[in-house]
Amino acid sequence: MARSGPKLTRIARTLGVSAATVSNALSGKGRVSAELAEKIRATAAELGYVPSLAGRALRTGRTAAIGLVLPDIANPLFPQIAQAIELAASSAGYGVLIADSRGDVTTQTKAIERLIDRDVDGMVIVPRRGTRITDVGCPVAVIDTPSTPGNTVAADHWGGGRQIAEHLKALGHRRVLVIGNNPASNVQNDRIGGIRSALAEGAFVETLWIEPLEREQGKGCPLGLAEKVAEGFTAFACVSDLHALRALTELQRAGINVxxxxxVTGFDDLIWSPVVTPALTTARMDMTRIAAIAVGALVKAIGERDPTDAAIGAPVTADDAEVPMQLVVRQSSAAPPRIQFQPGQTTANARTSAPEGEHQP
Amino acid sequence: MARSGPKLTRIARTLGVSAATVSNALSGKGRVSAELAEKIRATAAELGYVPSLAGRALRTGRTAAIGLVLPDIANPLFPQIAQAIELAASSAGYGVLIADSRGDVTTQTKAIERLIDRDVDGMVIVPRRGTRITDVGCPVAVIDTPSTPGNTVAADHWGGGRQIAEHLKALGHRRVLVIGNNPASNVQNDRIGGIRSALAEGAFVETLWIEPLEREQGKGCPLGLAEKVAEGFTAFACVSDLHALRALTELQRAGINVxxxxxVTGFDDLIWSPVVTPALTTARMDMTRIAAIAVGALVKAIGERDPTDAAIGAPVTADDAEVPMQLVVRQSSAAPPRIQFQPGQTTANARTSAPEGEHQP
DNA sequence: TATCGATGATTAAACGATTAATCAAGCGAT
DNA sequence: ATCGCTTGATTAATCGTTTAATCATCGATA
Incomplete structure (x- = not known):
């Protein structure tokens, strides 16, 4: 209720015109003379007029709010996403309502329903791994991965995987262990696909899935990376910085210096990546751009939509659905130990990227 | 606009009564006979009636939405907080609008203004370190630390510090380095105060502040913990798991086994704490309870407030402003190396808490 | 000069809910 | 039988904005 501020009628009365004229002048819609419009804008600004969203919503059926649905709010990426979406939305004049789904599917449905009941104009959904977004009844932007059908915009996870892999290859790694969490995740599969494709010739790649392993051995169980090192693996490409952190500390603990x-490499450039020792090499998404594209497409769809009609179909589409990832090289990646080098390899090139100090045996 | 769902009048027409009666029946306010009320509720449920928030907001001046303001949305605690607040708010019938302030003070003010312009009924603010909450014009719940004036509810950070300290003391530690980030933070000061107070007799405590150090030596600089170990420090009590992680990896990297x-101990039980090796001993806040108290107090204040009056004064108060923290003992804390033990110390007791394997020299 | 069009502003209805004021009916007591 | 009180429901106003429809004015055209 615009906290006791001036209403439209207040401005109208002040200038001796009708409320409709004020509304027209401010929205630039009806027919208002230039000078009167200017005068209206001036006094509106002077009085600090802020339109009542409630009044407008009632009349137009638009609440100027969008919902943000994340599968797992405990996801460490959440801050990045939320921040980016909020920025994009607020500069487009939209508020952001959060919906928690605690990983649970039914809870997620409930959360979406609550958003609908609140009459959001649209929603941004980062779907839980493998979940298909059912028709929700308002425009929806989906941020998942380019290979997912119905995806609106996403980072080029595959390309990010390639970059990580190229980096490791250039350093001289030939036996790489890829560490993922759950094979049902589209994002993880794309990242891994990218890694494998870039490493296809001339390198051996194996994949370790954490979640199945933990179902067997219990949460937080060791990943057995020391054994992998003994088997000749020289690089651990993790699908998220969280797993990279886990790998890093497990290796360090086993006396294997990184x-x-x-x-060890990760993904997402999470908060701790630059802070740990050694700082993590990772691939970052351009969340600001992704959010801008998602919200842009959403807002466009909202504008084109007749607010009185009911459910609409598929998620909205954007012109630019694929945002490149950026490789961030830090200290956790370097050339493999000498003994692992294959004959004919350009060791010189690889060595230059290795950090100073603590040389290998 | 309750997406093309049935309106009040629709129910009224179906039953041949007036809209006012339906409203009264559903809200239980006016005078409606028991059987008619029941019939109305039944058909409302059957038709899937959802009241239009916009219509209601316009009439009552209540939007049933609250704002959530966090100083630094990149804070790794954000997911926990947001999740807890969202849960508490939604079960009280409120939606949660997020406001990003990117750490910046002016941006924070802007964000708060945007929330006000959106007519939130109240807001939950987790203030930036040292910031005093100015009068915002709607009820406000502040979550900071019990020692902060104007605080509504918070974890007992001091008590959490004491628990960490008691734990370390019981293990036999006598030289403890406390690692904080910024001396301007109330929360950090309380945690450190608690630690120091419990360690006052019979132990030597020193405090290391990261932010000043980084201003000198650059972001991500080493903390020089190996030197501290050489000086005889056996425990590093960090004010956040993020710093604990930094300390842990730096120590591991220097060949100092944890x-x-x-x-090494931390605070907040952040996402990675159970996952790293060794898993972090930490002190956890009961965010669910804190959020419930904050939102409860806020909702109460909203209910008592006349929606037409303007600014109100101080943050709302809660009966129970101090929520105890919970010590979570994991593998990163154990008895100090033998050589450090003071004569007359009950080493047996301390040893029992030490993890098996990897014995000290 | 009467008419047509364009221009600039006003009127009034509508969005969907809440609520104070009003009204009708039933019943007990005077 | 009438007055007054309670009960149960209706009427109508209201919140603040938007927008279709209307109206008045003036200049130009026939």
Whole structure:
């Protein structure tokens, strides 16, 4: 209720015109003379007029609010996403309502329903791994991965995987262990696909899935990376910085120095990545751009939509659905130990990227 | 606009009564006979009636939405907080609008203004370190620390500090380095105060502040913990798990095994705490309870407030402003190395808490 | 000069709910 | 039988904005 501020009628009365004229002048819609419009804008600004969203919503059927649905709000990416979406939305004049789904599917449905009941104009959904977004009854932007059908916009996870892989290859790694969490995740599969494709010739790649392993051995169980090192693996390419962190500390704990004896890479450039020792090499998404595209497409769809009609179909589409990832090289990746080098390899090139100090045996 | 769903009048027409009666029946306010009320509720449920928030907001001046303001949305605690607040708010019938302030003070003010312009009924603010909440013009619940004036509810950070300290003391630690980020933070000061107070007799405590150090030596600089170990420090009590992680990896990297040669503790039980090796000993806040109290107090204040009056004064108060923290003992804390033990110490007791394997020299 | 069009502003209805004021009916007591 | 009170429901106003329809004015055209 615009906290006791001036209403439209207040401005109208002040200038001796009708409320409709004020509305027209401010929205630039009806027919208002230039000078009167200017005068109206001036006094509106002077009085600090802020339109009542409630009044407008009632009349137009638009609440100027969008919902943000994340599968797992405990996801460490959440801050990045929320921040980016909020920025994009607020500069487009939209508010952001959050919906928690605690990973649970039924809870997610409930959360979406609550948003609908609140009459959001649209929603941004980062779907839970593998979940298909059912028709929700308002425009929806989906941020998942380019290979997902119905995806609106996403980082080029595959390309990010390629970049990580190229980086490791250039350093001289030939036996790489890819560490993922759950094979049902589209994002993870794309990242891994990218890694494998870039490493296809001349390198051996194996994949370790954490979640199945933990179902067997219990949460937080060791991943057995020391054994993998013994098997000749020199690099651990993790599908998220969280797993990279896990790998890093497990290796360190086992006395395997990173990056001298083994390299570790992650994804997403999460908060701790630059802070740990050694700082993590990772691939970052351009969340600001992704959010801008998602919200842009959403707002466009909202504008084109007749607010009185009911459900609409598929998620909205954007012109630019694929945003490149950026490789961030830090200290957790370097050339593999000498003994692992294959004959004919350009060791010189690889060595230059290795951090100073702590040389290998 | 309750997406093409049935309106009040629709129910009224179906039953041949007036809209006012339906409204009264549903809200239980006016005078409606029991059987008619029941019939109305039944058909409302059957038709799937959802009241239009916009219509209601316009009439009552209540939007049933609250704002959530966090100083730094990149804060890794954000997911926990947001999740808890959202849960508490939604079960009280409120939606949660997020406001990003990117750490910046002016941006924070802007964000708060946007929330006001959106007519939130109240807001929950987790203030930036040291910031006093100016009068915002709607009820406000502040979550900071019990010692902050104007605080509504918070974890007992001091008590959490004491628990960490008691734990370390019981393990036998006598030289403890406390690691904080910024001395201007109320929360950090309380945590450190608690630690120091419990360690006052019979132990030596020093505090290391990261932010000042980084201003000198650059972001991500080493904290020099190996030197501290050489100086005889056996435990590093960090004011956040993020710093604990930094300390842990720096120590591991320097070849100092945790917890055999040095213990590391954190705060907040962040996402990675159970996952790293060794898993972090930490102190957790009961965010669910804190959020419930904050939102409860807020909702109460909203209910008592006359929606037409303007600014109100101080933040709302709650009966129970101090929620105890919970010590979570994991593998990163153990008895200090033998050589550090003071004569007359009950080493047996301390040893029992130490993890098996990897014995000290 | 009467008419047509364009221009600039006003009127009034509508969005969907809440609520104070009003009204009708039933019943007990005077 | 009438007055007054309670009960149960209706009427109508209201919140603040938007917008279709209307109206008045003036200049130009026939």
């Amino acid at each position: 990056p001298e004896k083994a390299s | 917890p055999e040669k040095a213990s």
